[in-house]
Amino acid sequence: MTSQDHGDIWSLCDNPTTHTLKGYQDGVSITPAFPRTGDDITVQVRGHLLSDVTNGHVDIQLNLMNMIKINKELDLCNVLESDVMKSSCPLNAGDVTLNAKAFIPKELPKLPLKGDIKITDQLGNTVTCIRLDFKLQ
Template sequence: MSYYNQMKTISLLLLLLLGLLATSVTADLVSQKPIEGGSKNTGEGTLWTLCGDPSTHMLKAYDGGVSITPLQPRVGEDLNIKVNGFLASDVPSGKIKLSLKLMNFIKLTKSLDLCETLDSDRIRGTSCPFNKGDFALDVAATIPNDVPKVPINGDIIIADSEGRTVTCIHIKLRLL
């Protein structure tokens, strides 16, 4: 797999792992906990935290409504994400903005179409549009064997077609 395709695959997997996962995790829609000391069963605090102003995010997860398995993503294995929450407005389409660093020095900045990314062959279980109201997401993707096992950190912002933030997350992880 070429370097470009590896970066595209990493982008898609990061979207899956954290862009849809890292909603405003709240107890009955209360504010997000900081990254330190986050919940061990959701990946919050170890893999991701919110960025920007979480009170403005359109997607709010219900208490205990986010889970990632496994907590330590591994190359060649499936990654499963479940989110149950509330979406404040319809999201018929949108953009994913990535600003990531690989190994703390290779910068990857990219803008992807939300619906095209969700319809890719690497992500299973969801597609556009997302309707206002109760939100349930159960997706899976296999991390390809040829994705580099490097530290990854940075921000992923998902916005609707009007530029409003659906969610903004900061990630810090290393694929094994």
């Protein structure tokens, strides 16, 4: 996928040509199409991983209408092994499918949400970076 490939509410960020996870055409899906408070959001990324990922980080930088800022750096293996992803480390080179499912609290205001979720590997290389841009329903 290229930086021009995107869905209604997401796009690739940073420089997609340097990502070590080469997403397949239509390889990213986010459901529902318009995320709602009080419901789950599911993200699936399918692609070809160029090298093994033994550990790394997930950097989350999200803003709700620039009023509520979420900045977190999480351990990739802990995220993979959590209830959100139900996977494990290492991620082996080759075809991969990453699934994440999380609940959006009903208490969040129905405001525009923008930001990046970036996964880096043990060497600091960008595995993938997804930019979100939508209004919570």
